[in-house]
Amino acid sequence: xxxxxxxxxxxxxxxxxxxxVVLLVVASGAIGVAxxxxxxxxxxxxxxxxxxxxxxxDLLAYDFYVDRFYERxxxxxxxxxxxxxxxxxxxxxxxxxxxxxxxxxxGGEALKYSISGRSQGYMLTILLGIGLLGAFxxxxxxxx
Amino acid sequence: xxxxxxxxxxxxxxxxxxxGLDGRRLRHVALAIAGLGFLWSLVVALQFNGQTAAxxxxxxxxxxxxxxxxxxxxxxGLSMPLVVMTGLLMLVAIYCTEPEVDRPRLYYIMxxxxxxxxxxxxxxxxxxxxxLFYELELIPLYLLIGIWGGPRRNYAATKFVIxxxxxxxxxxxxxxxxxxxxGARSFDYDGQMASGLSMTAQLVLLGGIxxxxxxKVPLFPFHTWLPDAxxxxxxPVSILLAGVLLKLGTYGLLRFGLGLFPEAWAAIAPFLASxxxxxxxxxxxxxxxxxxMKKMVAYSSIGHxxxxxxxxxxxxxxxxxxxxxxxxxxxxxxxxxxVLVGVVYKKTKTRDIDTLKGLLxxxxxLPVIGSLMILAVMASAGMPGMMGFISEFLIFRGSFxxxxxxxxxxxxxxxxxxxxFLLLVNKxxxxxxxxxxxxxxxxRWSERAPGFVLAVLIVIFGLQPNWMARWSEATAVDAVKSVxxxxxxxxxxxxxxxxxxxx
Numbered sequence: 001x002x003x004x005x006x007x008x009x010x011x012x013x014x015x016x017x018x019x020x021v022v023l024l025v026v027a028s029g030a031i032g033v034a035x036x037x038x039x040x041x042x043x044x045x046x047x048x049x050x051x052x053x054x055x056x057x058d059l060l061a062y063d064f065y066v067d068r069f070y071e072r073x074x075x076x077x078x079x080x081x082x083x084x085x086x087x088x089x090x091x092x093x094x095x096x097x098x099x100x101x102x103x104x105x106x107g108g109e110a111l112k113y114s115i116s117g118r119s120q121g122y123m124l125t126i127l128l129g130i131g132l133l134g135a136f137x138x139x140x141x142x143x144x
Numbered sequence: 145x146x147x148x149x150x151x152x153x154x155x156x157x158x159x160x161x162x163x164g165l166d167g168r169r170l171r172h173v174a175l176a177i178a179g180l181g182f183l184w185s186l187v188v189a190l191q192f193n194g195q196t197a198a199x200x201x202x203x204x205x206x207x208x209x210x211x212x213x214x215x216x217x218x219x220x221g222l223s224m225p226l227v228v229m230t231g232l233l234m235l236v237a238i239y240c241t242e243p244e245v246d247r248p249r250l251y252y253i254m255x256x257x258x259x260x261x262x263x264x265x266x267x268x269x270x271x272x273x274x275x276l277f278y279e280l281e282l283i284p285l286y287l288l289i290g291i292w293g294g295p296r297r298n299y300a301a302t303k304f305v306i307x308x309x310x311x312x313x314x315x316x317x318x319x320x321x322x323x324x325x326x327g328a329r330s331f332d333y334d335g336q337m338a339s340g341l342s343m344t345a346q347l348v349l350l351g352g353i354x355x356x357x358x359x360k361v362p363l364f365p366f367h368t369w370l371p372d373a374x375x376x377x378x379x380p381v382s383i384l385l386a387g388v389l390l391k392l393g394t395y396g397l398l399r400f401g402l403g404l405f406p407e408a409w410a411a412i413a414p415f416l417a418s419x420x421x422x423x424x425x426x427x428x429x430x431x432x433x434x435x436x437m438k439k440m441v442a443y444s445s446i447g448h449x450x451x452x453x454x455x456x457x458x459x460x461x462x463x464x465x466x467x468x469x470x471x472x473x474x475x476x477x478x479x480x481x482x483v484l485v486g487v488v489y490k491k492t493k494t495r496d497i498d499t500l501k502g503l504l505x506x507x508x509x510l511p512v513i514g515s516l517m518i519l520a521v522m523a524s525a526g527m528p529g530m531m532g533f534i535s536e537f538l539i540f541r542g543s544f545x546x547x548x549x550x551x552x553x554x555x556x557x558x559x560x561x562x563x564x565f566l567l568l569v570n571k572x573x574x575x576x577x578x579x580x581x582x583x584x585x586x587x588r589w590s591e592r593a594p595g596f597v598l599a600v601l602i603v604i605f606g607l608q609p610n611w612m613a614r615w616s617e618a619t620a621v622d623a624v625k626s627v628x629x630x631x632x633x634x635x636x637x638x639x640x641x642x643x644x645x646x647x
Contacts, residue, residue, distance in 0.1 A: 007610065078563065082432035089430050094368045101306070 145188055145201040146217045149227065150264045152181050153256035160249050167248035174238045174252040181259065182231035189228050194221060194614040197622030199269065207273075212323060212330035216269040221619025222398060223266040225468055225612055226391055229475045230266065232601075233387040234259050236594045237380040240483060251292060254284035255384075262388050266395060271319040271331040274400075278315065278392060282308050285381070285389065293376040300369075300376035307359050307369040314356035315396070321349045322404060335626065338404045346408035353401045354416075360393030361449045364423040374442035379486030382438065386445050386478035391471050394452045398467060398623070402456055406626035409459065416457035417543070417550040423450035424557035432564040437488065437495040440568060441481045444524065447557055448474050454547070454554050455539040459627040463542025465613060465620040469535035472612065473523075473602070477532055480520045480598040487513050487591055488572070491584045497568060502577030510587055514573040516595045521565035523602045526558050530606035 005011050048054050059065070114121070156177030160170060192200060199218030207215045219227065238255060245251050257280060264277030282305065290301035319331065325345055328337045338346060359366040370390075374382050402409050409416075427446030434440035452470050455463035488503065489495050491510060504514035523530035526537075536558055544551040605612055 003607070078429075078432065078560070082429040085426060085429035086433035089368070089426070093365050097303075097368050 145191075146203055146219060146267050148184050149181065149188065149231075150217070150260055150267060152184065153177055153259040153263075157253050157256050160252055165249075167245060168243045170248045170252050171238065171241060171243050171245075174241075174255065175235070177256065178231070178235040178238050178259070181263075182228075182235050185228045185231040188219065189224060189615070192219065192224050192615060194616070195618055197221065197618040202269070209330070211272070212270075212328070212332070213272040214270050214330060214332055215273060216332055217264075217267040218269045219267055221616035222395070222468060222623070224615045225472050226266050226395060226475075227263060229391075229472050230259070230262050230388050233383060233475060233479050236479060236483070236598065237383040237387075239594055240383060240486060241378075241380045246292065251288070254288050255380075257281065257284040258288075258384060258389075262392065265392055269333045271323065271333060271400075273331070274333075275312070275316055275319060278396075279312050281389065281392075282312065285385070288381045288384075289373055289377050292378050292381065295376075296372070297376045300372040303369045304373045307362075307366070311356045311359035314352040314359075315400075318349045318352035318356065318400075321345070321352070325349075333399075333403075335403050335406075339407075343408060343411065346405045347412070350401060350405040350408045350412070353396070353405070357393045357396035357401065360396065361390060361452070362393065362446060363419065363450065363453060364426045364446065367423075367427070367446045370446065371439050371442040374482075375436060375439050379482055379489075382482040382486070383479045386441070386482060387475040390445060390449060391475060394449060394456075394467065394471050397453065398456055398464075402459060402627065403623065406459075407630045409457075410627050410630050413457045413459065414547065417454055417547040420450045420452075420454035420457060421550045421553045421557075423447070423453065424554050425560075428557045428560040428564070432560065432567070434564070435497050437485045437497060437500075437568060437572070438482070440497070440564060441478060441485060444481075444561060444564070445474065445478055447561065448478075448524070450557070451536060451539050451554060454543050454550060458543035458546040458551075459624045460542045460546060461617075461621045461624055462538055463546075464624050465616055466535055466538030466540075466542050468616045468620065469531070469538055469609065469612065472605075473531040473535040476598050476602050476605075477520060477523045480516070480595055480602065481524065483594050483598065484513055484517045484520060487587060487595075490591075491587065492581055497571050500572040500581070502573070502575045503581070504573040505577040508582050508584065509573075509577050510584065512592055513587060513595070514569075516592075516599055517573060518569055519599050519602070521562075521569055523606070525562040525565055528606075529603065531602045531609070532606075534606055534609040 002011070048057060062068070114125075156173065159173050159177070165173065188201065197220060199220050202218040203216065205215040207213050234255070238252070241251070241255075261277050261280030261284070264280070265274055268274035268277055285308075286301050286305040289304060290297050293300060322328070322338050322341075323331055326337050326339075326341055328334070338349065341349070355366065359369075362370050370385075373385060377385060424447045427443050427448075427450060431440050431443035431447065434443060448470070452467045455467045455470070485495060488500070488510065492500060492503075494500060503509045504511055519530075523532040526532045540551050540555055543554075
């Protein structure tokens with residue numbers, strides 16, 4: 001990883017590192033270690049009786065309930081949204097595609113009844129087709 | 145130099161008709177042909193000069209000159225990695241084919257036709273010749289899904305063929321438009337052949353190219369054929385489909401969309417980037433909702449191919465290089481995922497995520513397959529040290545300067561990739577192995593081998609990306625020059641001029 005980052009020229013140079021930020025990060029870690037190492041683990045501290053302290057302890061022990069909050073908001077939201085998106089894909093996008101396919105089949109089925117054997121019917125169809133094509137071409141020519 | 149790459153599989157087809165060849169021997173012959181093809185592609189790659197963006201090893205023969213159809217082949221930094229990857233994945237797909245496959249002669253002939261079609265399309269430097277090769281893979285793939293597929297194979301195969309035929313019609317119409325409206329004397333590819341067209345004509349023709357290749361990629365909303373095709377196709381066909389055939393779509397977008405219409409491309413680039421976001425997020429969210437392992441990987445492909453559109457829309461040297469990396473990375477990673485899903489299905493007879501559990505069990509489960517699956521999903525989610533990271537990083541780095549909002553939204557898509565793949569691994573491979581799966585058949589080393597090969601390559605190119613970048617860097621810089629030129633002066637960014645990758 002460091003090799004890749006170096007090759008991509010992504011690692012900041014030492015000149016860009018801010019000493020104050022480094023000091024604060026290291027100091028906060030060191031203070032935490034010092035408090036943890038010097039605080040005796042008394043019975044009262046391990047499970048206090050007062051509700052406020054108990055609440056505070058649980059709040060810290062369960063990481064401010066971030067996991068449960070995350071589970072009940074983001075995870076549930078993503079789950080619901082993904083289900084909705086897949087429903088849309090399956091029934092709307094794919095439904096339109098299948099609908100077009102079905103319409104083509106039904107159109108073909110319906111057209112077979114137009115085969116009457118009368119030549120004037122065929123002539124009318126051809127004339128209508130040419131007329132529509134001509135109208136479309138002249139319209140598109142004007143459009144361009 | 146390039147002729148054997150295209151025609152070797154066709155020569156090999158003749159060997160399938162030799163008398164006395166049963167399914168097992170036919171598979172050996174097919175493996176030998178694909179192996180030779182792959183080795184030849186490596187020979188070409190070793191002699192390929194990555195310092196230039198010019199076409200190399202050009203072959204030019206008059207064929208149907210009055211029609212403008214010439215046999216013109218050539219390779220550059222865009223097609224070279226794809227040709228090598230195709231050779232490798234063809235070999236892997238044939239290796240993963242069951243020796244007892246039904247109607248083996250027809251099966252391997254179809255695979256070889258696809259091989260010729262795909263390589264020919266990547267190397268063609270004539271629009272009509274490209275179209276012929278592009279269409280050549282349509283019927284073989286239809287038959288591969290329709291004959292050797294699952295229970296709903298007819299539906300899936302028909303859907304595939306209708307979509308792809310429509311794609312072909314649009315592409316052909318756009319090619320004809322370029323040549324007839326542009327006044328070119330032949331269909332020989334030239335980046336300038338559409339430059340004389342009005343912006344309206346360029347936009348209309350580019351629209352045809354975008355939808356035509358967008359179907360093949362596939363991009364939302366033209367994607368619905370892909371999950372069905374993957375679910376019904378056998379493992380080797382899924383490897384070909386995801387690893388090789390989808391790349392024809394992205395290759396077409398870059399070569400014929402960006403390459404022929406730089407002006408129109410630059411004009412609609414913000415729309416393309418937004419389209420990429422929709423495609424990425426749609427594919428990703430749909431993948432999260434899946435219960436079938438194969439369908440999940442299929443939807444993930446829709447998401448990952450959207451990244452290519454984002455980078456192509458940005459059209460900076462870095463993002464262009466990212467598209468090439470992403471195509472190869474996705475080919476290898478999705479190939480690996482389908483190989484592993486195939487083994488799981490073969491051993492457990494199910495791909496249902498809610499049914500499978502505890503497969504990582506070291507004694508009675510599939511621990512090696514599970515470990516490879518974890519590596520594959522990490523690579524797909526863009527974990528550092530693997531090829532997926534490099535490709536996505538290049539894409540985001542190259543696209544951010546031009547489309548920051550769209551790039552950030554696509555990065556959300558990458559984060560969500562980790563969600564669905566971790567769900568997949570967590571549900572199927574961790575936990576207690578159910579009683580029903582305690583006597584799974586043993587996975588032989590020969591079944592693990594393709595997975596190992598692909599996994600090693602994913603890691604190697606993840607740690608040493610410049611082994612591939614050196615093929616494509618010059619092409620990436622050259623390909624986006626024309627887009628950079630037509631952008632308004634204010635929109636010129638430092639990224640338009642930067643050296644891409646290696647020093």
